[in-house]
Structure formats: structure tokens, C-alpha cells
Amino acid sequence: MTRGSQRERDRERAAARAGGKGKNGDDGLTPEQRRERDGKALQEKAAKKAAQAAGASSGGAAGGKGAAAKK
Template structure:
């Protein structure tokens, strides 16, 4: 079974997508990217921990108000 011109059309579409810019380049080395990502993750975890303290006990130990009684 042949695909006709589907391959050609797909190539044209892919070329048009890549011409638009594609993914943004940040021109960082892998080490710099790791440091940036680690810092962002630390900040995210700090925000999450700070927000979790406000609602302490809601579901911290997994012992929420839900009952698992089977009938």
C-alpha cells in the first residue's frame, strides 16, 4: 500500500514548523541548565512547604476523614 504524497506533505509541514522558531534556545551549558533547574525546584519545594504549613493536618499522614469501610 502506498502513501502517495503524504510523506512530502509531512516534510513540508515539519519544515514550516521549524521555520517558525520551534523550541526556544536558552544558550546554556548542561551544567548551567542543571543549576537553574535545581534552583527552581528548591524554590518550588519551599513554596509548597510554606503553603503546606498553613493547612497542616489536612492529609499529611494519609489519615484523612475518608473511611474505607466496605459493606
């Protein structure tokens, strides 16, 4: 019998912890603006990853061995 109220309390606590963040939060952008923003973020992320990979590959084979050994 008390499980129902426990679930409700857990839901309330989870909602309080989440604050105001929600997956479907309205950021005030049109779909086109959102696409543009996300595309730009993706390009920056890809450039950062490429730069990181270029830096790691110039380090030599020893860096690769160390990373493989940790796994």
C-alpha cells in the first residue's frame, strides 16, 4: 500500500532535482535557427576532434600503446 506514495515522493524529488531542465524545453528558436546552431556546434566539435587526433598522432607510437594498455 505504501509503495504508491513512495513512488509519488520519488517522482516529486526527481522533478525537484531536475530543476527546470527538460528534454523538450523551448529555447525560443525556430527549427531553421536550431538546425543552424546545431550544425555549427557539430562543425566545431569535428574540428576540435580532428585537431586532437592530429596532435595525438604526432606524439608517436608510444602514446598509442599506453592508451591500449589502459583498456
